[in-house]
Amino acid sequence: MINAAIVGLGGWARVLVNSVQGKSDKIRFTAGMTRTVSKAADYAAEKGFPLSDDYAEILADPAIDAVVLSTPHSQHAEQIVQASAAGKHVFVEKPFTLTKVSAEESVAAADAAGVVLALGHNRRFMPSWTELKNRIDSGSLGTIMHVETNMSGLGALSFQTGGWRADRAESPAGGM
Structure with missing residues (x-):
């Protein structure tokens, strides 16, 4: 059983806790940390x-x-480096970090510490993605030479002023 601490307890953190607490024999939250x-x-x-x-x-x-x-x-980035130095495995929500350099430093810190660093991505288990993976794995699509996707939607029209998605400091690449 992995004993984990949830760091940050906003809306999405509660979704993560609710998805496993008392339901999983692999992970449980034994501590939480929040500024508030x-x-x-x-x-x-x-x-x-x-x-x-x-x-x-x-x-x-x-x-x-x-x-x-x-x-x-x-x-x-700073939290990943600190957790790695403390010997803690890390699961981090996306976006991973805000720059390529900080991403590389985060990965290097986890590698050097010998801890697992995992990034949350909420689409990989969607039926369309699992079907695509199955087809690639089966070889039925042949040799994949190039992949291009468009995952757009109307979400940006509803970004709230002051929310992280509309804040260039928190989301410098916009929807990227």
């Missing part, structure tokens, strides 16, 4: 884990095997 403990205290109590507002405290806890980062994207 008062906003998440009732939720954490309901899910059965203590809260902290100190990331270093989470990383220093020998009972925690991994961290799940559901934090602002501008924090990911």
